[in-house]
Amino acid sequence: MGTGKLRLSKTLAALALMAPLAAAQADEPLRPIANMFDPLSKPAEMIHDSAIITLIICTVIFLIVTGMLVYVCVKFRSRGAIDERKEPPQIYGSSQIELAWTIIPIIITVVLILITTRTIGEIQDHAVPANAVHIRVIGHQWWWEIHYQKPGAKPGEWITDFTTANEIHVPVNVHTEITLESADVLHSFWVAQLNGKTDLIPGLKNHTWIEPRTTGVFFGNCAEYCGTQHANMQLKVFVQTPGDFAAWKIAQATPAPAPAAAEAIAGKQVFFANSCVNCHKVDGTTAIGVFGPDLSRLATRMTIGAGVAANNQENLRAWMRDPSHLKPGVLMPNMQLTETEVDQVVAFLQTLK
Amino acid sequence: MEFINQPVPEGEEAPWRLPSTRKAGMICLILTESALFSIFVVAFVFYMGKSLNPPYPSQIMEPPWLASASLIGSSFTIMIAEWFLKRNRTFGFNIWWIITVLMGAYFLGFTAYEWHDLIY
Amino acid sequence: MSQDDPHAHNDAVDLPTPTAWPIITAFGLTLVFFGLVTNLFVSLIGSLCALVGAIGWFTDVFPHPKHETVPYVPVDERVKEICREGREVTHLNPGEEGHREHVVFGAVHPYSAGVMGGLAGAVVMAIVACAWGLLAQGSIWLPINLLAAVGDPGLANASMEVMKQFSFVGLIVAVIVHLTTSVLVGLLYTVLLPMLPAKREWIWGGIVTPIIWSALIWSTIRFISPTLAEHVNWMAFVASQIVFGLVCGFIVYRSTNVATQQTWSVSRRLGVEAQRPNKKS
Amino acid sequence: MAHGPTTASEEYIEVAPSRPGQEKGSFTxxxxxxxxxxxxxxLGLMYIGSGLFFFVIAGLMATLIRIQLAIPNNHFxxxxxxxxxxxxxxxxMVFIVGMPIIFGFAxxxxxxxxxxxxMAYPRMNAFGFWMFFFSGFLLYASYFAGPGLYNAGSAPDVGWFAYSPLTSRAFSRGHSSDYWTLALFSGGIGSIATAINLIVTxxxxxxxxMTxxxxxxxxxxxxVVAFLVIIAMPPLAACQIMLLLDRYLGAAFFDTQNGGSAILWQHFFWIFGHPEVYxxxxxxxxxxxxxxxxxxxxPIFGYPIMVAANLMIAFISLGVWAHHMFTVGMSSVGNAFFAITTxxxxxxxxxxxxxxxxxMHGGKIRMELPMLFCIMFLFQFLIAGLTGIMLAVxxxxxxxxxxxxxxxxxxxxLIGGLLFTIFAGIYYWYPKAFGRMLDNKLGHLHFWLFTIGFHVTFFPQHISGFLGMPRRYxxxxxxxxxxxWNMISTIxxxxxxxxxxxxxxxxxxxYWKGRKAGDDPWDAWTLEWATTSPPPDYNFEHLPVVHSRRPLWDLKHPDDPDWKYE
Known part of the structure; x- marks a missing residue:
């Protein structure tokens, strides 16, 4: 293999970097284990209830049938050659028993069908309350574009307040209505502790919603195979107190101040001299590209490359040298920057907060 | 042979008849074809009127009367050919069979031409 | 046999002649496809190959499929006589004749009795439940809507006032669910009651089963339907279940036993007669 | 019914065309x-043999996949x-391992x-086999064609259900999707031919x-399987034709950037794909x-209801396809409908x-290898069925x-269910096909190692799924x-x-050293045991006549035949 060392170091780096970094950036506890049996949001709880009854029923059936199988195998096993000289009585069947084990599954099925249809309706046809937060999530080959609706916009019409990427912030105990779209291929939005998955389909608008019960950073993933870097299309949902959320929104909606340090100013020039602006957007500047993630507030994010690495100076440098080293197959080209230019651009990017 | 000498239950002497392989095979083939074309028909209905940009089908497509006629006609000529075959008249079969092949070939050729025309 | 089997002769049998045309045709077709991902020239060769194969195949089967006559293998390589002594077959329980059986447990109740019992039980059960609704809660619609709330998301989240009102969807859902389940349980009674210890059918059907059923529902009700869990009155619930069990069990129990059809063939049970004449023993 | 073939052995007429220079048994x-x-x-043995060959290759791929996933952030x-x-x-595994092996048995x-x-159409039978055989090589040719071995060729990388628009020209350059489409299309022709043949036979x-x-x-x-094939395979062929039109001739059936629909492919694919599972x-x-x-x-318990259950499964399977699509945003009514049918x-x-x-109840169960595999099948298929119910909610x-x-x-x-029964079937019918029993000791080693390995590999994956691990990562x-859980799985x-x-x-x-089997080693009841092992080219000298579901029982118990009771 020959890459054991690299692998190990990367694993350790991932472990070591994530926790302190998150602590520095978000007060919310990290919830990296997306356990669907530990739901912390309204739709996920409803799903959990229907899952539990299904599991109970299935476990009971499993125990009964396995018990029957073991009993039959032990009780009626052949006891050697002498025993085999006689054939057992030839039984052809029994309408009564067969009917019984047809009806009982049907009754169980009826119960399950009722629970299923109710839960489907409760979750899918849930009314959107007036105080809901509206966001739009657009899937791209291997990152998430996130739009926040301008306050005061009428329901049904869409005015983008600001955009961000890969990290969604929502208030706790408030219904967040999420519209899902795709810019290229199929993706699927999945944050298991908040809700089940809904696909992002080009040409269609899908909807999902969450109503988290507690604050925290919830880890999600793209769950529909979307190409080379499907595995590194991670998603994080920061559930914040309403106060924190309001503050975050205001900060995001205002452009970052222009860089003051010389290196960062030079970095900004490099950024605009190269074709970065064709794909990336930085609020308050002339960079309005839309093919790559919005960088307006890059420095406030926890990770880069849709979760492929922690957002720190070292990783940003590695990314600027060659994005496909960190994320093989990524659509961002290698910009062939010199070492000085790399340092300068990274310095500029780190001012975007 | 043991199967022959075993006692036979009453009422089992009735002659043993089964559907002919030809009929059964043909029905299966038709079933397959209809499964195939039902998907095309569904796709056609689904996309009817959904062209994003002109030219629209109604503007450039004409009903291919001759090709359709030869396609539908070929099912009759093959029936005639089969009629000859059943009576062991090889010559008649060959004639009608070749006519069928030609009609089918004409249809395929015309379809290819139509496609070529549409795309280039 | 030979007269039934035109391909068999006294010491040989006609088999289709081995031929390479199918493999040539298949190879040609695959080349056609392979050409689409490499070079159209490959497709051209492939289609020629497939055409040659198809023509060769045609000559093989036209006007009659080719056969070759294959002799039987030597006598000592043929199938051995099947051992006729066989093994004895264990008889059924001592005292019972024979060793074959279609298992029948006690009397067989006609399925119609199950359906009737289920329907009658359903009516009585509905009366008890609605009486509870009317007397204790002041609304005949409450129990109906509660049942419908198991499957209907609209009612599941409704307030108590709404639950006491008439709901068309609720009525439809409740009636369908109630009748389906009742008929199924009625059928289950016809087949299961005879298997239970005799003479006590009414206890099993009228008391034990409803109580087990109620206990099952009680333990899982939070997951089955939170709405129902909130409002249900367990006394009334168990009472209506027992009423159902008694009525249904009674009707099933009283029905005349009929002969079972299970020894019949599939075709006869379905009412169509296949190729052989009926030979009911 | 007088017969004298036994005395006519010296009068055999050598009418089969002799092919000069080629003695029986030589390689050529x-x-x-x-x-x-x-x-x-x-042909049946060739189906199973080539299916097992592809099985080993595809299995090695799975091994490499598991090695990659053994530890987090692996760079293998x-x-x-x-x-x-x-x-x-x-x-x-689905198209050139599973299907051919089952067709081989059939x-x-x-x-x-x-x-x-x-079979009814022996030449078409050969054609069907060769179509499948070449399609297997066409599929694997993708590793060598295109950019070649250096860059692992242009092997398909769009997933086995090849969801559009990932297969459209914009997102799948080169010929990787075409290899997938063309190989399955040509294999599909063979499957349909074989299925029609089976039905007619x-x-x-x-x-x-034999009513x-x-x-x-x-x-x-x-x-029933053959009917499902001729109903389900053509839709796949149809949507593959549309995909080829998209990719080669610029149509836009599934190309979302030109007005095509991504959902339509899923519907069409699963109209094929779900019956395919059955x-x-x-x-x-x-x-x-x-x-x-x-x-x-x-005898089998409840023969009529077993037949009815087969038909019901086949029928229902045609109406459940969208349960693979619960997440695409269907209406709540649509979701409920497909949940119910499922x-x-x-x-x-x-x-x-x-x-x-x-x-099994009331019998005398002989714990031979075929039966062991069948018992494990029951246990594993029970789990598979119950997890299936969970997925249907x-x-x-x-x-x-x-x-x-x-x-x-x-x-x-597919492993706990299908593969275990395939193993059971091979242990059961190998003596019939080759005249020799499979070795019991090696067989037990195989059984226990594979059973343990199977559960250790796949049971933990339930748990990693509960913990939110998406597939195809x-x-x-x-x-x-x-x-x-991934580490256990890899072990x-x-x-x-x-x-x-x-x-x-x-x-x-x-094949060379096994114990001689004889005609009827398991004391079984169906007609394949009434001929030699291996059977002669013509199967039976004289076609049998049957009076019951267990013709060999009738012969073995002449005083007590089945037909008196059925």
Whole structure:
């Protein structure tokens, strides 16, 4: 293999970097284990209830049938050659028993069908309350574009307040209505502790919603195979107190101040001299590209490359040298920057907060 | 042979008849074809009127009367050919069979031409 | 046999002649496809190959499929006589004749009795439940809507006032669910009651089963339907279940036993007669 | 019915065309026989043999996949290489391993079981086999064509269900999607040909007295399978044609950037894809239906209802396709409808499981290898069925779909279900096909290693699915709760591989050294045991006449034949 060392170091780096970094950036506890049996949001709880009854029923059936199988195998096993000289009585069947084990599954099925249809309706046809937060999530080959609706916009019409990427912030105990779209291929939005998955389909608008019960950073993933870097299309949902959320929104909606340090100013020039602006957007500047993630507030994010690495100076440098080293197959080209230019651009990017 | 000498239950002497392989095979083939074309028909209905940009089908497509006629006609000529075959008249079969092949070939050729025309 | 089997002769049998045309045709077709991902020239060769194969195949089967006559293998390589002594077959329980059986447990109740019992039980059960609704809660619609709330998301989240009102969807859902389940349980009674210890059918059907059923529902009700869990009155619930069990069990129990059809063939049970004449023993 | 073939042995007329210079048994002669043959038995064995060959290749791919996933952030495989592996593994296992092996069983056994000399269309049978055989190589040619070995060729990397628009020209450059499409398309032609052949054979070539009500359940099940094939495969072919039009001629059926629909492909694909699952699992039931009665020494419990359950499963399977699409945002009514139909499948499936238990109940179960595999099948298929019910609960599916839970579920169906019965079938019919028994010791090694390996590999995947691990990930971060389960899963592969090694060893070793089997080693009841092992080219000197579902029981107990009771 020959890459054991690299692998190990990367694993350790991932472990070591994530926790302190998150602590520095978000007060919310990290919830990296997306356990669907530990739901912390309204739709996920409803799903959990229907899952539990299904599991109970299935476990009971499993125990009964396995018990029957073991009993039959032990009780009626052949006891050697002498025993085999006689054939057992030839039984052809029994309408009564067969009917019984047809009806009982049907009754169980009826119960399950009722629970299923109710839960489907409760979750899918849930009314959107007036105080809901509206966001739009657009899937791209291997990152998430996130739009926040301008306050005061009428329901049904869409005015983008600001955009961000890969990290969604929502208030706790408030219904967040999420519209899902795709810019290229199929993706699927999945944050298991908040809700089940809904696909992002080009040409269609899908909807999902969450109503988290507690604050925290919830880890999600793209769950529909979307190409080379499907595995590194991670998603994080920061559930914040309403106060924190309001503050975050205001900060995001205002452009970052222009860089003051010389290196960062030079970095900004490099950024605009190269074709970065064709794909990336930085609020308050002339960079309005839309093919790559919005960088307006890059420095406030926890990770880069849709979760492929922690957002720190070292990783940003590695990314600027060659994005496909960190994320093989990524659509961002290698910009062939010199070492000085790399340092300068990274310095500029780190001012975007 | 043991199967022959075993006692036979009453009422089992009735002659043993089964559907002919030809009929059964043909029905299966038709079933397959209809499964195939039902998907095309569904796709056609689904996309009817959904062209994003002109030219629209109604503007450039004409009903291919001759090709359709030869396609539908070929099912009759093959029936005639089969009629000859059943009576062991090889010559008649060959004639009608070749006519069928030609009609089918004409249809395929015309379809290819139509496609070529549409795309280039 | 030979007269039934035109391909068999006294010491040989006609088999289709081995031929390479199918493999040539298949190879040609695959080349056609392979050409689409490499070079159209490959497709051209492939289609020629497939055409040659198809023509060769045609000559093989036209006007009659080719056969070759294959002799039987030597006598000592043929199938051995099947051992006729066989093994004895264990008889059924001592005292019972024979060793074959279609298992029948006690009397067989006609399925119609199950359906009737289920329907009658359903009516009585509905009366008890609605009486509870009317007397204790002041609304005949409450129990109906509660049942419908198991499957209907609209009612599941409704307030108590709404639950006491008439709901068309609720009525439809409740009636369908109630009748389906009742008929199924009625059928289950016809087949299961005879298997239970005799003479006590009414206890099993009228008391034990409803109580087990109620206990099952009680333990899982939070997951089955939170709405129902909130409002249900367990006394009334168990009472209506027992009423159902008694009525249904009674009707099933009283029905005349009929002969079972299970020894019949599939075709006869379905009412169509296949190729052989009926030979009911 | 006087017969004198026994005295006429010296009068054999050598009418078969002799091919000069080629003695029986020489290598060229064997190759020539295989190429020219139209014999259903040889073709059946060729199906199974080539299916097992592709099985080993696709299995090695799975091993590499598991090595990559053993630890978080592994760099053993590049993402593209990994994506090609899981695509090729899935595609190969379904289309050029599963389907051919089951067709091999059908080809070999159906004509003998119904007392026929060959299939209805022997040449078309050969054609069907060769179409499949070449399509397998066409699929694997993708590794060598295009950019070639250096960059692992242009092997398909779009997943075995090749969801659009990932297959459109914009997102799948080169020919990787085309290899997938063309290989499956040409293989599909072969499958349809074989299925039609099976139906016609079963309908038209039954021996005297073999009514539909007396056909072995094996034949019944394959009749249903063949019908499913001719109903389900053409839709796949149709949507593949549309995809080819998209890619080669610039149509836009599934190209979302030009007004096509991504959802339509999913509907079309699963209209094929779900019946396909039953095409793969019903043959498992077929093999169970033969082996369980013989080794329990009793007739199958509830023959009529078993037939009815087959038909019900096939019928329902045509109306459940969208349960693969609960997450695409269908209306709540649509979701509810497909959840309901899917749950209904549980009823006939339950009937089958209970009836097998009923067959074993009261019998004298001989714990030979075929039966061991069948008992494990019952246990594993039970788990697979129950996880299937969980997936049918649409809200639960919103969590479970495309997670490792699904991976675990369908491997319990396809390995725990289908593959175990294929093993059972091979242990059961190998003596018939080659005249020698498979070795018992090697067989037990195979059984235990593979069973343990299977559960160790796939059971933990249920749990990693519960913990939110999506499928088709080439890597994952540490600290998300998936590390341990993936490591266990990878360890299980070692046991499975060892099991397969002993299995292949057994197949080869027993061919020369196995114990002689005799005509009827298991004391069974269906017609294939009424001829020699291996059977002669013509199967039976004289076509049999049957009076009951167990013709050999009638012969073995002449005073007490079955037909008096059926």
């Amino acid at each position: 002669r064997i190759i020539q026989e295989l190429v020219f043959t139209v014999d259903h038995k040889k 495989l590049e993402p593209d290489v990994f994506n090609r592996f899981f695509t090729m593994h899935g595609t190969a 080809n070999y056994l159906v004509p003998i079981m119904i007392g026929a000399r060959d 079963t309908v038209s070539l039954r021996c005297k007295g 539909l009500g007396r056909m072995p359940l094996f034949v019944w099940t394959f009749l 095409i793969l699992i019903l043959p498992g039931f077929a093999i169970m239906n033969e082996i369980v009665p013989v080794f329990s020494r009793k 749950m209904l499948v549980a009823v006939p499936t339950g009937i089958k499981i209970f009836n097998w238990l009923g067959t 649409a809200p639960f599916d919103w969590q479970l779909s495309d997670s490792y839970f699904v991976v675990a579920h369908f491997h319990y169906v 080439y890597t994952y971060d540490a600290g998300r709760g998936w590390d341990l 299980g592969v070692i046991f499975q591989a060892a099991g397969i090694f002993f299995f292949v060893l057994n197949l080869i070793w027993s």
